[in-house]
Amino acid sequence: MKISRHHTQGLAKGVIWVAAFSTLAVMFWILYQVLREGLPLLHPDFFIQAPRQMGRAGGIFSTIIGTIALTVVAIVIATPLGVGTAIFLQEYTRESGVSRVIRFGTDCLAGVPSIIFGLFGFVFFVIFLRMGWSILSGGLTLATMILPTIICTAEEAIKSVPYTYREVSFALGGTRWQTIRKMVLPNAFPGILTGVLLGVGRSVGETAAVILTAGSSFITPDSLFSPIRTMAVHFYILAREGISMEMAYATGAALILLILAINTVANWMMYRYAHKA
Amino acid sequence: MSKEKILEKSFLLIALSSISILALIAFFIFQQGIPLIWKVGLNSFLLGDRWFPSKESFGIFPMIVGSFWVTLGSLIVGVPLGVACAVFLCELIPPTIAMILRPMIQLLGAIPSVIYGFWGLIVLVPLIRNSLGGPGLSILAGSLVLGIMILPTIISISEDSLRALPRTYKEGALSLGATHWQTIWRVLLPAARSGIVASIILGMGRAIGETMAMIMILGNATQLPNSILSSARTLTTNIGIEMGYASGDHRQALFATGVVLFFIIMGLNSLALIISRKGRA
Numbered sequence: 426m427k428i429s430r431h432h433t434q435g436l437a438k439g440v441i442w443v444a445a446f447s448t449l450a451v452m453f454w455i456l457y458q459v460l461r462e463g464l465p466l467l468h469p470d471f472f473i474q475a476p477r478q479m480g481r482a483g484g485i486f487s488t489i490i491g492t493i494a495l496t497v498v499a500i501v502i503a504t505p506l507g508v509g510t511a512i513f514l515q516e517y518t519r520e521s522g523v524s525r526v527i528r529f530g531t532d533c534l535a536g537v538p539s540i541i542f543g544l545f546g547f548v549f550f551v552i553f554l555r556m557g558w559s560i561l562s563g564g565l566t567l568a569t570m571i572l573p574t575i576i577c578t579a580e581e582a583i584k585s586v587p588y589t590y591r592e593v594s595f596a597l598g599g600t601r602w603q604t605i606r607k608m609v610l611p612n613a614f615p616g617i618l619t620g621v622l623l624g625v626g627r628s629v630g631e632t633a634a635v636i637l638t639a640g641s642s643f644i645t646p647d648s649l650f651s652p653i654r655t656m657a658v659h660f661y662i663l664a665r666e667g668i669s670m671e672m673a674y675a676t677g678a679a680l681i682l683l684i685l686a687i688n689t690v691a692n693w694m695m696y697r698y699a700h701k702a
Numbered sequence: 703m704s705k706e707k708i709l710e711k712s713f714l715l716i717a718l719s720s721i722s723i724l725a726l727i728a729f730f731i732f733q734q735g736i737p738l739i740w741k742v743g744l745n746s747f748l749l750g751d752r753w754f755p756s757k758e759s760f761g762i763f764p765m766i767v768g769s770f771w772v773t774l775g776s777l778i779v780g781v782p783l784g785v786a787c788a789v790f791l792c793e794l795i796p797p798t799i800a801m802i803l804r805p806m807i808q809l810l811g812a813i814p815s816v817i818y819g820f821w822g823l824i825v826l827v828p829l830i831r832n833s834l835g836g837p838g839l840s841i842l843a844g845s846l847v848l849g850i851m852i853l854p855t856i857i858s859i860s861e862d863s864l865r866a867l868p869r870t871y872k873e874g875a876l877s878l879g880a881t882h883w884q885t886i887w888r889v890l891l892p893a894a895r896s897g898i899v900a901s902i903i904l905g906m907g908r909a910i911g912e913t914m915a916m917i918m919i920l921g922n923a924t925q926l927p928n929s930i931l932s933s934a935r936t937l938t939t940n941i942g943i944e945m946g947y948a949s950g951d952h953r954q955a956l957f958a959t960g961v962v963l964f965f966i967i968m969g970l971n972s973l974a975l976i977i978s979r980k981g982r983a
Contacts, residue, residue, distance in 0.1 A: 430881050430883075430884060431881060433881075433883060434881045434882060434883035434884070437883045437886075437887070438794060438882075438883060440786070441786045441789055441790050441794060442790070442794070444782070444783050444786035444787060444790070445786065445787050445790040445791075445794075447783070448783055448787050448807075448810075448850075448853060449803070449806060451850055452806065452809070452810045452813075454821075454825075455813065455817065455818065455821045455850075456813075458821055458824070458825060459817060459820065459821070505716070506716055506719045506720075509712075509713055509716030509717065509719075510716055510717040510719065510720060512713055513713035513714055513716065513717035514717060516713075517710050517713055517714070523714070523717075526721060527717050527718065527720065527721055529721075529975070530720045530721030530723075530724050531720045531721075532971060532975055533724055533968060533971050533972075534720050534723060534724050536904065536907045536911075536967055536970070536971040536974075537724075537727065537911075537964075537967060538907075538910070538911025538912070538913065538938060538963065538967060539911070539913065540911065540913040540938045540941050540942055540960070540963075541727065541731065541911070541960055541963060541964060541967075542727070543941075543945075544731055544734075544941065544945070544956075544957060544960045545726070545727040545730055545731060547945070548730045548731070548733075548734055548957075549726065549730050553730070569723045569727075572719070572720055572723065573720065576720065600706055601706055601709075601710075602705070602706060602709050623812075626812050629814070630812070630813070630814030630815070630816075630817075631814070632814070632815065632816050632913075632914045633815075633913040633914050633938075633942055636946075637945055657814050657816055660816055660817075660820070661816045661819075661914055661918075664816070664819075664820050664823065664918065665917065665918055673820070677817060677820060680814060680817065681813070681817065684809075684812055684813065684814065685809070687812075688805070688808065688809050688812050692805045692808070
């Protein structure tokens with residue numbers, strides 16, 4: 426007996442529904458597993474106490490400071506470079522040899538694994554530029570890593586500003602730079618900010634590149650040249666070295682909440698942006 | 703030179719930053735790694751199966767094999783699921799529901815890799831150890847976790863390429879009497895092939911490049927793996943585990959591992975770019 430094509434269709438669609446639901450189920454499973462054990466441990470003290478006994482006791486205060494410091498350095502460096510590149514690609518050049526080379530470089534950079542960024546940051550920033558394991562080395566390494574994300578989203582944002590806006594500005598006698606500064610950038614701002622937030626998310630969650638360039642000291646840093654430990658690195662060390670499963674769960678839960686918050690804000694902005702236009 | 707000209711030149715300079723970073727990365731990693739490959743010999747570095755840094759024995763063949771199996775495994779898990787999810791989002795549910803689900807898929811991509819590794823370690827590893835035997839820390843566990851990790855890449859790029867198809871393809875097929883599924887399977891998926899293939903290659907790049915999650919669940923043995931239940935080490939985890947304490951030739955050997963990884967990734971990226979460009983033409 427040959428199965429009718431309508432039966433095949435029912436079967437195939439059923440399989441796809443199952444696949445889609447298992448994907449979502451696994452995601453919730455991962456989040457649930459960590460949050461169930463970790464959330465009850467998130468006492469306010471956990472956030473404001475320094476880690477003690479290698480992280481067996483105390484809180485995660487210094488790792489929060491480390492995460493913030495590293496992310497701020499990365500964003501401060503990568504945003505102007507990324508937005509500048511996007512402006513050049515969209516406003517100053519049409520499809521040309523130069524723009525093709527730059528796009529190729531950006532695409533390739535986006536695919537480079539984080540451990541390679543870590544190796545690079547280690548020889549270049551830590552050793553060659555003598556910055557040591559520090560906030561600066563780690564932040565600069567992360568900046569190179571999130572640059573492609575920022576370029577890409579900023580380009581999309583700039584591209585979506587209607588061309589008529591520019592024509593109006595030019596017709597009123599505005600120069601190219603005035604047009605960019607007064608017309609293009611303000612209108613592309615929400616999109617650019619979304620890209621920056623995605624970069625923040627990646628910086629917060631990154632481990633491989635950070636551990637090789639910022640070190641893993643959990644002494645609270647006092648300058649840009651202090652080594653630090655981020656929350657993600659702290660979580661990794663707690664879990665992998667089996668120091669304390671309880672603290673690992675708590676740190677993991679804090680990390681997930683942070684990522685959830687960043688992602689929600691980014692999505693909300695993207696949504697508002699899409700519906701304003 | 704006018705102010706406008708100066709600005710244009712400075713934007714050009716900024717725009718060259720990404721390509722110069724790529725060049726710097728290549729330069730510094732090669733400068734550290736190539737001398738060791740030269741010293742050991744390319745053949746015995748790539749095909750040697752003994753990695754004993756303390757005895758000056760640097761063969762990364764087991765890591766190449768490890769990376770290969772874990773990546774292949776992740777594709778077996780991730781590709782069918784990912785493409786099915788893309789079809790689900792584009793064709794099977796109303797756009798409003800897809801709009802709610804899409805941020806969730808993005809969240810899957812935003813979860814830090816250490817969280818995936820941790821989940822694999824506390825959920826999958828004991829499960830595999832108890833039901834299938836072996837150490838649990840295995841290629842199987844690694845493949846499953848990586849398969850999930852590459853889903854967002856595969857789903858979003860495949861979905862984009864399905865969405866970019868002209869509506870007439872679907873309308874044409876349906877009006878010829880094809881069922882919805884026949885339209886998807888015989889018309890839409892083949893037409894979006896280049897984008898889907900590009901998404902798979904990019905997912906593969908992500909799988910090969912993943913480090914921390916794999917350190918946590920692969921078990922990190924340096925022997926050649928002999929089944930999907932045996933523990934393994936990949937190119938990335940080799941670097942990640944030993945970089946903390948390596949020095950001298952040993953450190954250079956890790957950079958040399960990075961050189962091999964760099965070439966593999968650049969090859970895959972270029973392939974993805976060529977394929978997706980061909981699709982657009």
